[in-house]
Amino acid sequence: MSKENKKPKAGKTSAPGAAGIDIGISKSDREAIAAGLSRLLADEYTLYLKTHNFHWNVTGPMFNTLHLMFETQYTEAALAVDLVAERIRALGFPAPGTYAQYAKLSSIEEDEGVPAAMDMVKKLVKGHEACAKTARSVFPLADKASDEPTADLLTQRLQLHEKTAWMLRSLLE
Known part of the structure; x- marks a missing residue:
């Protein structure tokens, strides 16, 4: 019998089911990152x-x-909130989606x-700075778990929020 035709042993599956996520990040780390x-x-949506x-x-x-x-x-x-929510889902957890949760x-x-x-400009500066601080606070969790997709997402969000805060602050000078 060729290797391709072998059936998995009883109690074992060749791939985790919907309930099991096996992406190389423990459930507790995925939960903390999520x-x-x-x-x-919540910060991104509130700022939006x-x-x-x-x-x-x-x-x-x-x-x-x-x-x-x-x-x-x-x-x-509007595009960013979707990316963040989808990353939460990819980690196996529900994304918050109500005003009360936010x-x-x-x-x-x-x-x-x-x-x-x-x-308005001053308030938006504070909002972008808040998003940057929140994104930065998640980095150690992603780094500890070697979660490169989350680290990449956080880097993109930080770049955007820091640049936008700078541009808005320039209007106040």
Whole structure:
């Protein structure tokens, strides 16, 4: 009998079932990374919502510049939340997806009312810095587990948030 035709021994399977994930990262490490990514997802989504809100409601002499800038930023953020959520799912855990969950997990506060244009910019700087800090806090977990896909995702998010915070801060000078 050729090797290809051999049946697995009783009690063994050739591949883990849906309940078993065998990607070289322990369940406890995957769980810790997913929890960190859930905090990042909450920050990313809260920042997305804040940016979209400011896009709709910005006024003043810099209206066109800020309106277009905020649109670019919330469009990018909409794609980012999907990437973070999908990584959580790939690690075998449900991604948070409700406002209540995000409110508990996010380090970014919601705003009441409509701030002045430059206050919007200041609040978005803080939001991007918060996302960068959250992403950075997950790095040791990914590094410990040799989770390169998560490390890559975190690097991309850090690059974007640090650059965007810098660009927004430049408007305040």
